[in-house]
Amino acid sequence: MAPVKVHGIPRSTCTMRVLAALSEKEADYELVMVNLMKGEHKQPPFLALQPFGVIPVIQDEDLTLFESRAIARYVADKYQNQGSSLYGESVTERALIEQGIEMEAQNFTPAGQPIFYQMVIAPMRGTPTNEAVVEESLIKFAKVLDIHEERLAKAPYLGGESFSLADLTHMPLTHYLIGLPKVSDVFRARKNVMAWWERISSREAWKKVTALSA
Amino acid sequence: MAPVKVHGIPRSTCTMRVLAALSEKEADYELVMVNLMKGEHKQPPFLALQPFGVIPVIQDEDLTLFESRAIARYVADKYQNQGSSLYGESVTERALIEQGIEMEAQNFTPAGQPIFYQMVIAPMRGTPTNEAVVEESLIKFAKVLDIHEERLAKAPYLGGESFSLADLTHMPLTHYLIGLPKVSDVFRARKNVMAWWERISSREAWKKVTALSA
Numbered sequence: 105m106a107p108v109k110v111h112g113i114p115r116s117t118c119t120m121r122v123l124a125a126l127s128e129k130e131a132d133y134e135l136v137m138v139n140l141m142k143g144e145h146k147q148p149p150f151l152a153l154q155p156f157g158v159i160p161v162i163q164d165e166d167l168t169l170f171e172s173r174a175i176a177r178y179v180a181d182k183y184q185n186q187g188s189s190l191y192g193e194s195v196t197e198r199a200l201i202e203q204g205i206e207m208e209a210q211n212f213t214p215a216g217q218p219i220f221y222q223m224v225i226a227p228m229r230g231t232p233t234n235e236a237v238v239e240e241s242l243i244k245f246a247k248v249l250d251i252h253e254e255r256l257a258k259a260p261y262l263g264g265e266s267f268s269l270a271d272l273t274h275m276p277l278t279h280y281l282i283g284l285p286k287v288s289d290v291f292r293a294r295k296n297v298m299a300w301w302e303r304i305s306s307r308e309a310w311k312k313v314t315a316l317s318a
Numbered sequence: 319m320a321p322v323k324v325h326g327i328p329r330s331t332c333t334m335r336v337l338a339a340l341s342e343k344e345a346d347y348e349l350v351m352v353n354l355m356k357g358e359h360k361q362p363p364f365l366a367l368q369p370f371g372v373i374p375v376i377q378d379e380d381l382t383l384f385e386s387r388a389i390a391r392y393v394a395d396k397y398q399n400q401g402s403s404l405y406g407e408s409v410t411e412r413a414l415i416e417q418g419i420e421m422e423a424q425n426f427t428p429a430g431q432p433i434f435y436q437m438v439i440a441p442m443r444g445t446p447t448n449e450a451v452v453e454e455s456l457i458k459f460a461k462v463l464d465i466h467e468e469r470l471a472k473a474p475y476l477g478g479e480s481f482s483l484a485d486l487t488h489m490p491l492t493h494y495l496i497g498l499p500k501v502s503d504v505f506r507a508r509k510n511v512m513a514w515w516e517r518i519s520s521r522e523a524w525k526k527v528t529a530l531s532a
Binding site for chain 2: 156167173177178207
């Protein structure tokens with residue numbers, strides 16, 4: 105079986121989401137670097153794979169698939185019998201994992217992404233950080249983390265008793281946010297969230313992903 | 319088996335997404351109205367079910383589940399052997415359906431929701447429509463629909479050859495947007511999208527959902 109081709113870059117949050125799933129599953133993959141500086145993602149060869157012009161996209165035999173969370177689910181399903189279990193066993197377990205993924209996609213990331221953009225991406229691009237956006241987003245983000253804190257008081261992982269895609273989808277953005285001034289305080293004030301992050305970020309599969317962009 | 323309790327209101331897009339899945343599956347459900355005008359969704363009894371204070375949330379025997387797309391997936395999995403098939407048969411089919419759901423959640427709705435808010439919700443609340451937001455969002459929305467148009471030239475449904483959750487998740491917002499001035503023109507300019515909408519909005523299950531708020 106040919107390795108899965110992942111078109112992306114190892115420091116992009118959405119690419120990391122896919123790499124984390126592959127790494128947890130001990131699946132073979134080949135990273136095909138996309139040169140964002142040269143605008144490769146807006147050129148026809150890339151657009152033929154990913155019409156929105158954003159990374160990542162995978163090619164696995166005849167299948168071309170984009171959207172990082174869809175790819176992570178596909179990896180979890182395809183490699184069901186190898187590596188870590190990521191997607192539950194029963195219909196109910198899977199439902200709670202899906203709820204956790206959607207908490208990330210619909211709440212955690214919409215609140216946290218503007219902070220990441222303003223504090224990490226804008227300075228890289230030579231644009232000043234919009235402090236008003238950071239402050240406003242931090243208030244929203246803290247409220248989202250309150251809900252995570254409450255859930256993690258009842259179970260060690262966001263999908264329940266075991267590590268799953270619900271946790272994994274949160275990891276790339278958390279990796280960047282947790283070390284930033286001010287944001288770090290928001291995390292540190294929530295002990296269950298901190299203990300959860302210690303637990304999940306010390307996984308061998310995750311260390312392999314972050315090593316790629318270290 | 320007790321009917322699934324759906325806490326929500328039948329004209330809310332996210333509630334409609336859940337009702338559409340239940341309707342396609344011919345599953346028994348009981349709609350528990352949430353009085354948003356009275357702020358019931360921000361009161362402790364509701365927050366105990368849905369910590370973010372938004373509709374919908376379902377209760378099915380011992381399971382409490384929120385996030386409309388997670389609920390729709392759960393309904394598709396739980397009632398796998400009854401009603402319409404919504405979630406594919408193979409791992410690859412499911413992956414492409416997931417890609418279609420994420421196209422809705424990450425592209426279609428982020429572009430279309432501000433239009434819906436400004437043109438439908440704001441007037442209901444007595445707030446003036448922000449025309450600049452509408453214009454800016456319409457440009458983004460048209461670009462997203464271009465991609466849908468291209469995909470629907472190759473297959474009749476967003477997940478491939480059959481109707482699925484990929485189509486279903488798009489339906490509530492499309493239902494509202496397609497009749498609005500200006501937005502209607504964006505739809506009409508794309509013939510495959512229009513044919514797709516005719517196909518999916520004429521489904522009996524969908525007619526039952528829209529009849530609830532007619």
